[in-house]
Amino acid sequence: MKNQSSEITESGLALLAAEAAAANKTHVEAIGQILQEASDELDLLSAEVRAAEENVEKIEKETINQIDSALLDFISDSDLEI
């Protein structure tokens, strides 16, 4: 009985180790690939954020300029007959 048990354990152990090694390798490869994709996505995101920051600064300046301009038109009386 003891012998039978150890034989089963020995062959099962080898199979278990082989299966685990294969599965882990698959996991590592799959995760590595998704992480690489995520990293690429993040690079694109950084570039987009940088561009957006520049654009937002430009938008802010343009908005300021347009409203300043509207304000100066408002207080100017050059278009009135007085």
Next chain:
Amino acid sequence: MNLLEYRHNQHSVKTKKFMSPRPSDYEFMSPEMKAQIDANNAPENTANTTPDSGASTPETPTVNSVDQQPQPSNQESRLDHKKAVERMFKFVVPETESKFEKLAGASKELAIELFEKIRSKISIPDRAKIWYSSKLAEYQNSRLERVLSKKNELDDQSTTIKNDSQRFAEKMQNARELLGNLSSSAMEAEKKEQTIFDKDLASLAAEAAKVERNADAIRRKKEVYENSRDALVQKGVDRIAEQIRPIESRVQSFESKIELVDAKLEQFRTGLEATKAKLDLAESSLDNAEFKAERIAFKEALKKYKAEIKKDEKELNRLEDQRNLLMDKLRVETAKRDKMQAKSDRLAELGKLKTEPITTETAQVTVSEQQAASEPVVDEISEPKRLITKSDRGMLDEPIRLWHSGVKVPESKASKQSETPEKQEKVEAQVYSIDMLVDHWNKSKDLGLRLDLKQLHKIGKEKFPFVDLSDPAEGEFENIVVEYWRSIVTRKFKYKDVRTYANEKQLVNGVRNFFKEINE
């Protein structure tokens, strides 16, 4: 020439024009008359009335004392003025500066008064004070009042002439009844006089029509300005949103990949745990081995497999670190996105402001009151019932009320019905947190946690350096400062729940750290 010198010169010009016609007269003069008056006020002409010429009179000592100063040439003066203006504030593009330069008289004075405090700062909140300033409405109202008062004068004159004309007609009728037919010379004189009355009336009517057109133009201008200002603010909000949108979708795409990574990591981890468990089981079964050699063989095999598992665990940790590094980088990027979003929010907040008509009742209406009156509650937290008012100045013992007093859960049935229980819970937790925080802050006199009015002003000064908090007319903008501060607190505190603090000491430390973080 610095600002003081500029103002001094402006004052001198005003003093010099003391004997000139009143501005209201000037406004309605013909171009020729204006040119004549301008020529009389020009430095070249006043130079002729210096004591040397012997033309000065005792009535105009100020004029002479000013005119005795060396006068810069027109070009120098213009350059000096330009430099002074540039030092005072900075327009974004030359076109706007050119518009400013073209302003004349009271308009330019007003522009300088409005812009000078912001100097070279270019940001939306810096500008808000100007765009929504009640001084603008006040200025336009006074201009309208001047025009309408001129219209009244013209109407009065017209009524007087009509009365005279009527009296003239009655007298002539009376003369006809008494004398029978009028002589031809009398009839000719009557005709001439009647023509004068008619011409005067026609001339007054034409002038009144012109004044009325001006009044309409002034009224329209206010509407056009407010509409274009609000539209530009909204356009700014929309344009910033356009910039943020692709970032959002990119973040989502990234996050979905990270979710996938997390799922795979979890599978990997579970698999490793299962293998480890099986190896442990196998190790415990070694006791059942019959022979020593057999035990040794198993032990060696197990050692080898466990070493491989350890290697895989290291690999798992490496992948997790890689994942966390990416998440850190994502946080940096999303913080930048949040900063842009905050700009958009601030702009949107300004778009809700309205220039109030200048009356004693509405002069102190707060931003939140304006919003409450014009639109339903849309935020998770309703706006304060009352922000700072002039009567609050100096109430250093009740600092929190400045920005807190109205924080409450929205009570409208419609908004409650539309909220999910989770959202309500979140709102309640948030409100509870802020209430607790504020309550604690108020009670913690000796803990150095309190933000009194002086500190608030200090923060306001740092964030909005152009705000003159001692000026009563700044009350409206002071509310913006308070609102800004409150929005930071609300945003930063959004996901904190002070109920998680286990005891009083933790709460105090939590609150202290929270405000330290904000102040940084």
